[in-house]
Amino acid sequence: MGELTVSIEQYRGKSFDIGAGFGEHDRMKLIRERCEQLVQPIDVNEARTILSRFAPHLLNELEGIANALKISHEESIALFSGYDLPKLEGLGCTAIMTEEGYVRNYDFGPDFYDARLILRQPKEAYATCGYSLFGIGLHDGMNEHGLAVGLHFVSTRLHQKGLMAGLIVRIVLDRCRTVQEAEELLSELPHADEYNYSLADGLGNSAIVEAGPFQSHVLKGTRLCCANHFQMTPGQTPSENSLKRFEYIEKHAYIGIASWFNEFRNPKSPLFFHDYENLFGTLHTLMIDSSTLTLKTSIAGSEEIITIPFKRWMEGEELLISMVSVTL
Template sequence: MSNFNVDVLQIRDSSFNIGLKMGKLLKNRPILKSLEAITKPEIDFNNMKSIFSAYAPHLLDEIHGLSEGLEISINKSAALFSGYDVPKVEAMGCSSLITKEYYVRNYDFSPVFYDSFFSLLQPTEGAYASAGYNLQAIGRHDGVNEYGLVSGLHFVSNNDYSKGLSAWTSIRMILDTCTSLDDAILMLKEIPHSACYNFSLGDGDGNIAAVEASPEKVIVRKDQALLSCVNHFQVSELEKKNRPSIEGSMKRNQYLLTYQNKDLSQRQMFDIFSDKNSPVFFTDYENLFGTIHTFSYSFNQFRILTTIAQSKQVLDIDFQEWVNGKNINESKLNGLIENK
């Protein structure tokens, strides 16, 4: 068993300065070496720039800020943090449940490839305020924006892998530039995907969906009351793109569907997901399948609940108050990593 910590950041500034501050925070952190080990030394900068310019130009400023903060070239910063043309990532699990009232999700992977930042950001221009867990600095595992639009990623496979955007960069673009479920779906249908991922989504009007996205095709799965989202495609047109072994993902899905018509509160469902004895909490960190954090958002109460693995702390944030300028007091979450 080992200690596990996540820093809680609150930044209200320009996109460049957000990147600058993040770059300074990343200096000498182990995650930098991990990112260098799994990213390419160079990417096609002009291709990346054209995609970002079309969908989220402010993130180019953030990448510039990261380069300044880390004292590296803009090309190196883009290769490390843009999420464009990232080599294949194996494994990675995640489970989420979405209702008209709330969203709740567990992220399962390894702390070795974890940024260990939960960021509340309010850019001064070009993007909406958002809160979520960082991945590759500018990307997000999951999060919510000031319009109550929430999203998270779920790895499916590397079938038809191609040069494109990572799912975590896609999540960040959604949170920064979309106001509704329909906006997010439209973006996910337009941007180039590098691998097969599910995206779990909900918005402030109680609309919910799972977007099943491959580099070749994107299909939307909807329900009025409850949706589960795990690590396999469920629509028949995309089933052939699933990994050969999806028994674990199917088992989690069947478990989540047992909560149909049970009318649990956000806090009750959050406690089920974050409980180390839960069927959706895992400790196989050595094989890249351990629960790192739990994230939840209430569409009606504007309430974020989040915690990290086996932490006694729960961040309980009125996100509307935060957007209106009231900072939270917490600056760190402390948890435990316990390998099975």
């Protein structure tokens, strides 16, 4: 398959300036090309109205991106707002949440991967650290209050106009401090498709929100695992692969969150996948310790572990690493 290189980027300041810096990065050219191929004509005013209600600072960030790319604000919204996209189907994402923290794998294909780990500290929203999805969206990550969120694709069977899951993760992290706040916001946001959202916070709370265009259910507990099927919402048939991952975690003996991180990132684990050519390879593993605001991550089973002391970073300490590569 070749080499996968992930950039680690740091942005602080007003949302417009963050967007401008984000848009100037060389990775943005590829993301723009991908979005141009993907995005259908949308009602930009509808997208603007939704973002104005739930995350007005993202309109400023999109304007900064437009400035960097030398395109109109309207085109930037159309390309990167995550609104009214065609049906997008993902495959594997697995997570476990305990009172100790949060661990997750993201599984897909490298050709559809932003390969950007983004640290943002905007003046208009909470600081966040997570993996970029189609530009301003996030696959997963945490914020300055220790809230961790990740997305898990379930189904496009009820697809309608709404926000893609990556924008929903971003908005929740930008606005919410706790699992409870995230549950409430997830019930209000316009969902395009059915997804699980795995949640954990600095208070030791965990939840899975099964969300879609027309209904949502919340599952709570002190030890939860989440894959690519609903546990409570009727009308959806779980895939065999999703059930196997879920049952493996459910039946596993108790281990600490650091041991789960090693299990998830182990290339020999049943939770790790290598079928990158068919959009089912593990691209990153992350562990979030919400009590200390620490994120650890590894790329595609690499032995190199990247540790981000997010609290110190928010206080002004710069990360010294800007890139990590691994051979798939």
